[in-house]
Amino acid sequence: MAEKTTTAYAPAAVESKWQRRWEQRGTNLFTDQALRDPRDPFYNLMMYPYPSAEGLHVGNIYAFTGADVHGRYWRLRGKTVFEPIGFDAFGIHSENYALKLGVHPLDLIPRNIANFTRQLRRIGGMFDWNHTVDTTDPLYYKWTQWIFVQLYKGGLAERKKAPVNWCPSCKTVLANEQVIAGRCERCETVVELRYIEQWFFKITQYAQQLLDNLQHIDWSESTKRLQENWIGRSEGADLVFPLADPGARAAAGSGVRFNADREALRVFTTRPDTIFGATYMVLAPEHPLVDRVTSPEHRSEVEAYRLQAQQTDLVTRRKAEKQKTGVFTGGHCINPATGRAIPIWIADYVLMEYGTGAIMAVPGHDERDFEFAAEFGLPIVRVVAGPGDTAESPFAAAYVGDGALVHSGRFDGMAVEPAKRAIVDWLAEQELAEHRVHYRLNDWCISRQRYWGPPIPVIYCDACGALPVPENQLPVELPYVDDFRPHESGVSPLARVEGWYRTTCPECGGEARRETDVSDTVLDSSWYFLRYPSAAKNDVPFDADLTRTWLPVDSYIGGNEHAVLHLLYARFITMALHDMGHLDFAEPFTKFRAHGLIIREGAKMSKSRGNVIIPDEIIERYGADTFRLYLMFLGPFEQGGDYRDEGIQGPHGFLHRLWDTVMPVDQLEEGEPEPEIERKLHTTIRQVTEQVADLQYNTAIAALMEYLNLVRAGGRRARRSEVESLVLLIAPFAPHLAEELWERLGHEGGLFEHASWPAFDPDKARHDTVEIAVQVNGKLRSVVSLPAGSSQDEVVRVARADDRIRRYLDEGSVRRIVFVPDRLLNVVVSERG
RNA sequence: GCGAAAGUGGCGGAAUGGCAGACGCGCGAGACUUAGGAUCUCGUGGCUCCGGCCGUGGGGGUUCGAGUCCCCCCUUUCGCACCA
Numbered sequence: 079m080a081e082k083t084t085t086a087y088a089p090a091a092v093e094s095k096w097q098r099r100w101e102q103r104g105t106n107l108f109t110d111q112a113l114r115d116p117r118d119p120f121y122n123l124m125m126y127p128y129p130s131a132e133g134l135h136v137g138n139i140y141a142f143t144g145a146d147v148h149g150r151y152w153r154l155r156g157k158t159v160f161e162p163i164g165f166d167a168f169g170i171h172s173e174n175y176a177l178k179l180g181v182h183p184l185d186l187i188p189r190n191i192a193n194f195t196r197q198l199r200r201i202g203g204m205f206d207w208n209h210t211v212d213t214t215d216p217l218y219y220k221w222t223q224w225i226f227v228q229l230y231k232g233g234l235a236e237r238k239k240a241p242v243n244w245c246p247s248c249k250t251v252l253a254n255e256q257v258i259a260g261r262c263e264r265c266e267t268v269v270e271l272r273y274i275e276q277w278f279f280k281i282t283q284y285a286q287q288l289l290d291n292l293q294h295i296d297w298s299e300s301t302k303r304l305q306e307n308w309i310g311r312s313e314g315a316d317l318v319f320p321l322a323d324p325g326a327r328a329a330a331g332s333g334v335r336f337n338a339d340r341e342a343l344r345v346f347t348t349r350p351d352t353i354f355g356a357t358y359m360v361l362a363p364e365h366p367l368v369d370r371v372t373s374p375e376h377r378s379e380v381e382a383y384r385l386q387a388q389q390t391d392l393v394t395r396r397k398a399e400k401q402k403t404g405v406f407t408g409g410h411c412i413n414p415a416t417g418r419a420i421p422i423w424i425a426d427y428v429l430m431e432y433g434t435g436a437i438m439a440v441p442g443h444d445e446r447d448f449e450f451a452a453e454f455g456l457p458i459v460r461v462v463a464g465p466g467d468t469a470e471s472p473f474a475a476a477y478v479g480d481g482a483l484v485h486s487g488r489f490d491g492m493a494v495e496p497a498k499r500a501i502v503d504w505l506a507e508q509e510l511a512e513h514r515v516h517y518r519l520n521d522w523c524i525s526r527q528r529y530w531g532p533p534i535p536v537i538y539c540d541a542c543g544a545l546p547v548p549e550n551q552l553p554v555e556l557p558y559v560d561d562f563r564p565h566e567s568g569v570s571p572l573a574r575v576e577g578w579y580r581t582t583c584p585e586c587g588g589e590a591r592r593e594t595d596v597s598d599t600v601l602d603s604s605w606y607f608l609r610y611p612s613a614a615k616n617d618v619p620f621d622a623d624l625t626r627t628w629l630p631v632d633s634y635i636g637g638n639e640h641a642v643l644h645l646l647y648a649r650f651i652t653m654a655l656h657d658m659g660h661l662d663f664a665e666p667f668t669k670f671r672a673h674g675l676i677i678r679e680g681a682k683m684s685k686s687r688g689n690v691i692i693p694d695e696i697i698e699r700y701g702a703d704t705f706r707l708y709l710m711f712l713g714p715f716e717q718g719g720d721y722r723d724e725g726i727q728g729p730h731g732f733l734h735r736l737w738d739t740v741m742p743v744d745q746l747e748e749g750e751p752e753p754e755i756e757r758k759l760h761t762t763i764r765q766v767t768e769q770v771a772d773l774q775y776n777t778a779i780a781a782l783m784e785y786l787n788l789v790r791a792g793g794r795r796a797r798r799s800e801v802e803s804l805v806l807l808i809a810p811f812a813p814h815l816a817e818e819l820w821e822r823l824g825h826e827g828g829l830f831e832h833a834s835w836p837a838f839d840p841d842k843a844r845h846d847t848v849e850i851a852v853q854v855n856g857k858l859r860s861v862v863s864l865p866a867g868s869s870q871d872e873v874v875r876v877a878r879a880d881d882r883i884r885r886y887l888d889e890g891s892v893r894r895i896v897f898v899p900d901r902l903l904n905v906v907v908s909e910r911g
Numbered sequence: 912g913c914g915a916a917a918g919u920g921g922c923g924g925a926a927u928g929g930c931a932g933a934c935g936c937g938c939g940a941g942a943c944u945u946a947g948g949a950u951c952u953c954g955u956g957g958c959u960c961c962g963g964c965c966g967u968g969g970g971g972g973u974u975c976g977a978g979u980c981c982c983c984c985c986u987u988u989c990g991c992a993c994c995a
Contacts, residue, residue, distance in 0.1 A: 087948090300990090303915055307991060314995080347995060360995095402993085425993095432994045439995090445912085446993050518994055641990085675989095680922090700948075711935070713924060717916090720923055728935040730948060738950085777925065780934035787934090793951065851930040856976040858930055896975050902929045906975045 087737035089701025093814040097199060105830060106204045108160060113209075113611055113624055116158035121628045122149035123607055123667070125636030125644070126164040126211070129190040131175055134197045136683070136691040136709075136721070137637070140676050143706045144715045144773065145635040146203045150810040151770045153204070154835040160628060161204045162610040164211035165191050168219075169599035170248055170264060173530035177563065183530050184558060187214055197693065202702045202813050204830075209613040213602040218609065219532035220553035221619035222602055225651065226524075226535055227546045232658045234280045237536075237544060241364075241431070242523055244272040249564035250527045251276060256643070271388075274568055277534055277595070278521040281650045285309055285517040287664075288649055297670040298716065304641035310518025314348035315502045317438060318510040319359060321371065322410040322419045343367065343411050343422070346433035346516055349443065350505075351497035353415040354486040355461035356438035357451070359422045360404065362430040363387040371422050373408025380407055380424060387426045402427055402450040413438075414510040415487070415501070425450060433516055441476065448476035461485050462494060522647060524598045529562035529571040531596030539583035539590040548584050554592065570594040603644050604651040607631055607666060631667045638672040645670070671773060674718020676709070691721060703812035704730045710775040710811055719776075732783055733815055739789060739796045740805065740819050746798040755800050758788050760843035763836050766807050775811070782807055798823070803836040805829075852877045853904040854886040870897040877903055 100106060124145035127138050146161065153159040167187045176183040191212060198205060211218055229235045243252040247267035251274065256263045281288075289309050292302045321341040336342070343359060361368055363384045372380045383405045404425025413420050427446055428437050441451035441458040451458050462481040463469055469484035483489045483497050492500060505511035525534065533554045535547035547554055557578045562571045572579060572594040583590035611624040636645075645667075652666040676691075677683065683690045696705050707729040712719025740746070751759060762785040769778040785804060789796050802823060809816035809829055820829040845866055850873055852860045860882040864873060874895065877883045887907060894906040 089948095300915065304990060307914065310991090310994065312994070345995080349995080427993045427995095429994070434995095437995045444995070446995075449993090516994080518991095638990090704948090711923090722923065722936070725923065725936050727948075731950090732935085734948070735950090776923095777934080780925075783934055790951095849930080853929085853976070856929095856974090861930065894975060896929090898929060902976090904929080904975055 085741075087734050087741075087815075089703060089733075089815070090698075092818045093200075093202065093702050096814040096817045097202065099817075099828070103828065103831070105828060106161070106206055107208045108206050109208075110614060113160070114627065116160075116627065118157045119628055120149070120152050120157040120159045120633070121611075121631045122152070122159050122161045123610075123631045123634045124161075124163070125634075125640065126166050126603070126606060127194060128166045128169070128171060129187065129194045130171070131179075131186070131190055133193055134201075134693055136676055136693055139201055139693050139705070140709050140718075141635060141637060141673050142198070142203055143201065143709055144673050144775065145633075146201075147706075147710060147770065147775060147810040148633060148635065148773065149204050150813060150830065151835070153830060154806065154809065154833065156834060159204065160209075160611065161206060162209045162211075162613070163198060163203065163205045164606060164610070165194065165213065166599065166603050166606070167191065167212055167214045168531045168596075168602055170250065170526070170528060170530070173528060173562070174248070174264070176530075182558075182560075182562070183214075200697060200702060201693075201706065204813075209610050211606050211609050211613055213599075213606065214530075216553045216555050217616055219556075219602070221609065222532045222597065222605070223535040223547070223552050223554060224549060224619055225601070225605055225655070226597065227549060227552070228658055228660065229279055229651075229654055230536075230546045232654060234283065234654055235277060236280065237275060237277050239273055239275050240278070240523070241271050241273055242276055243269045244274075244568070245269055246566070248528075249566055249568070251523060251525055272568065274525075274527075276523050276525040277536070277593075277597075278523050279650070281522045281647070282517060282519055284650050284653050285311070285519050286515075287653060288519075288646065291649070291665055295665050295670070296668060298638070298672040301638055301641045301645065301670060301672050304638065305646055308519060308642040308646065312348050312516050312518075314346060314514060314516070315350040315498075315511050316434065316514040317345050317347060317350060317353065317414065317502075317505065319343045319345065319411040319414060319420075319438065322412050341367075341370070343371075343436050344434045345436045345438045346514060347438060349440065349498070350502045350511065351483065351486075351489075351492075351494050352440040352443045352461050353413065353438065353501060353505075354483075354489075355440045355442045355459045356413050356415075356420065357441060357457045357459055358420050358439045359411055360428045360437050360439050360447075360450070361407075361422065361424045362428045362435040363424050363426055364430040365424070365428075365435045367436075368407065368424055371407050371409030371411075376406060376408035379405050383424060402446070402453050404450065404454070406454075414505055414508070421456075423450075423454075431520065432518070442473060443476055443478055445476045445478065448473070459485055522598075522650070524601055525595040526598055527568050527570045527595055528564050529556075529559060529596065531599060532556065532602070533572065534593040534595050534597050536593035537581060537584060537590045538593065539585060539588060541588055542583050542585040542590075544593075545583070545585055551584070556596070570596070572596070600643050600647050601651075604648045605655075607634075607648070608652075608655075608661075626662065629661075630663045630665060632669065634667040634670045635673060636670070637675075641672070671716060673715055674713070676712070676718055676721050678721045679723075680720055696726070700726060700730050701733075701814075703815045704733055707733065707779065707811045711779045713776055715773045715775050729779070732786065733812060735790065736786060736804070736808065737815065737819070739786065740801050740823065743798075743822050743824070745795070746801070747795060749797055749799065751797055751800045755789060756842055757845055758785055759800065759803060760839055763803065763807065763838045764843060767835070767838060770810060779811065806833055806836050809833075848900045850900065851902045852880065852883055853902065854883065855906055856904060859883055859886060866900055868900075870895065870899075870903075873897065873903050874905075877905070 124142055149159045149161045172183050172187060176186045243257045245252055245262040245267055247265045248262060252262060257269050262269055289311055292306060319342060320336045323337050404423045407422045407424060409422040410419040411422055439447040441447040442460045443462055458473055461483060462477060463484045464477055464479050464481040480494050483492045489497050489501060502511045502513055533556055535552060535554045537545050537547055557575055559571060559575055579592040579594055581590050581592050608620045611628045612621040615621050648666055653664045655661045656664040678689050708726045711729050762781050765781045766778045789800050805816050805819045817829050847863055848866045849861050849863055851858055852862055860880045862876050864876060891908050892905055893908055896904040
């Protein structure tokens, strides 16, 4: 009796065996030389995780598995796939957690990274552990600082005092993108407005390019839409409203005249066509000209309102969408279109951050202005007549639609769109207007008054001013500080470390101080993909040859929650480095796909709900292959899925059956596949090949299940030739199991190193007989079986012979026949009676 | 309010304008077993007078034929939100 070869499928044993073997063989590792000379390189990137103390969550694993399946697939199709992973370990989140635990982040983070590494290995990702990054490693953030210096030199970094979002709980500044509905995205504390000296990157200089390039990059539409909205381009005009001299009201209608100093209010509008209906002006309370326009008798009221606005936090101010408030300044300016003097108000519904911080109010055609005018009894003039309106039609609400201009002098009768241009052109002749584009995007504030980040590499000298740290002095190392707590005053923890911040000026050698703020974590991740191929090199941030070979990234997979932070800023940094000659491409990610979100039993997962999935437990019970396969089977990868605990049985049973089908290898039958099975095999190869390339994993897996069902139908025993390809097709999803079966089938040296993806043969997929649906008047009445390629006449003849069809044809005359070869016949007959 | 996506069995989800519900979960019946995830076979949208009829959020339309295309409406989710 031969040695027993049948053993039950034991995922844990199979998986640890292959993980060990991949490691020993360096299956997924690149040497520097191998990276320099790849055949058909494919850079398969996924968003690197933030190494929390809780370990990988199922969302991480979902994303990584989806990306890994893609990478393994392309590897089997012959590409050289570089699939790196790293750790985004700086930032407020880690720091807060360390504070909570009373552990120093320098102790905490390495522990978390070790745990993450263990978990990442366990799920069977094809990661190149020779090329990882850790953003907290001085060898990494040296180059983050280098990027700051490059942007500084390129004129893209500036220091300015600016209103910023201050989180009183995190005790730091937040980027606009980190403020959600007026609250801190991390701790949900109400954000305050503060005026602090900050470092900004001038991303607004790239607004148009960031927008334009969206046209040609292959990204998920949803992501592109988010970026488009965030950039927020508005086309309109800047209009000039000259300030009226005191007492100008008396001179109403006397034409446009500047005062002696030619003072004016500048407003941005997208509706210059409605300028004849501008009956008052509104300035943001913080507007610099408020003092200038306020008359003595209104001063106290104006001051009180400004103070109130200043003290109101952003949430209350922004959410006060019901009641409009504001006060009259006593000042007036001239509407350049009508020549009339109109009053100037201040109100907090006008924001200093957008446009010019001032508006012309057209209550007839703007909802907010209408509301305000109604509240304060200001005049409302109709200047656009919609369909069915006359010039004198009364308003129930602002009319914002299209129509013909009225009460607009020589522009009466013009439609809204042409009038926009005509009016701006007319005013431009008098230098009172210019066409203008505004963006909602603001410059990127990168300063953080915290400890756990790369120090911003700047030195302040009383004599020489602010200077970047010379590149040969990088990195500016983050010192080990026992007391790293943030402070309410906004003074950074590093400002308390005198021995660290005192330094000498690189210019004059005199006494100088270091910048004590650290940079935003998002800067770390704005270039990490450039670092991976060059991770082993310490003399440059990214090696020119390696970068040319591997970048831009071929495939990037990640979550849409990073659409406007990471993904937009990474594009900006890449463009900036490109323009400064450091890169020869301007877009970092040729293709980006956003994956969906995993929910559980129809509900969002959260710690507070107590319904999070613990990956380690699932993997221990079912194995990584089953977990991977189930996650990919849940639903369309780009839409996410609903994780139901019982559902894992399906993919688990499938892998067991696959094992049982192949496993007594010496009992597999030899010979060609049975014809029906071979046809199914080749249609399956075609479907899986197409769908895995397109991330349609759930249906690809369904096709594999269908095929195995057919192979095993009725307790049938498989032939070797029927299952070998199947093992390869499942390999991207269940790499360990596939390797094991492949080896047991007698192949040496490893599936991912030596095997290649099965080829689809259209001849073998072809069916001799086809089932043709037969309809009468569009309703299915029968199905007939005929040789493939049968003509319409033949099909009609067979159909007519069918009882179920004849019944319907007897009583009516055939009026028309629709024939779709090999698929369908529709006989249209006259309705009876 | 603006923008985007989506509404299909008990559930997750399939369907180049051409047989709606693939695949899986769950459930039902049976078989073989009975120590772990068992495995196998058959069935499983609703109604039915067993001829069929009705079914993809609702209402219209185009078409020989609509889950799919067009128009209107409803609901849900996700962004953005006094952005001038």
